[in-house]
Amino acid sequence: MRLLLDTCAFLWLSREPSQLSQVASEAIRDVENNVYLSGASIWEIVLKYFAGKLALPVPPRQWVAEHAPFFHIEPLPIQTEAIFVSGEFPPVHRDPFDRLIAAHAEINGMTVVSPDPAFAKLGVDVIW
Numbered sequence: 001m002r003l004l005l006d007t008c009a010f011l012w013l014s015r016e017p018s019q020l021s022q023v024a025s026e027a028i029r030d031v032e033n034n035v036y037l038s039g040a041s042i043w044e045i046v047l048k049y050f051a052g053k054l055a056l057p058v059p060p061r062q063w064v065a066e067h068a069p070f071f072h073i074e075p076l077p078i079q080t081e082a083i084f085v086s087g088e089f090p091p092v093h094r095d096p097f098d099r100l101i102a103a104h105a106e107i108n109g110m111t112v113v114s115p116d117p118a119f120a121k122l123g124v125d126v127i128w
Helices: 007-014 022-029 041-049 059-070 080-088 096-108
Strands: 002-003 033-040 073-076 111-113
Touching: 002 007, 002 022, 002 096, 007 041, 007 059, 007 080, 022 111, 033 041, 033 096, 041 059, 041 096, 059 073, 073 111, 080 096, 096 111
Parallel strands: 002 033, 002 111, 033 073
Antiparallel strands: none
């Protein structure tokens, strides 16, 4: 399975793994699965960090660079097609980061790992 972590799932995996559901935790740790982090999530982390809404021990550039490889998470750059698809989803959820993550999942055949019901409303596969 190809898993795409929601921003909160990546943060919890790295900082508070007990916040992950058992299903999500097992799927992420299953070596048969490929796990990805969207550039949209990295962007969201950077914006929240510099706005003072996310405390990290080091700047996001260093923090993400240390944590993603540790958990065998591959980066997924923001794709132009995903930007277009994110705007074509129905207006059931307005968060641009979630919409972009959902679009990445749709065009790349991925399952989003998230507790957020918005992803299912956007029509993508979700586990939690």
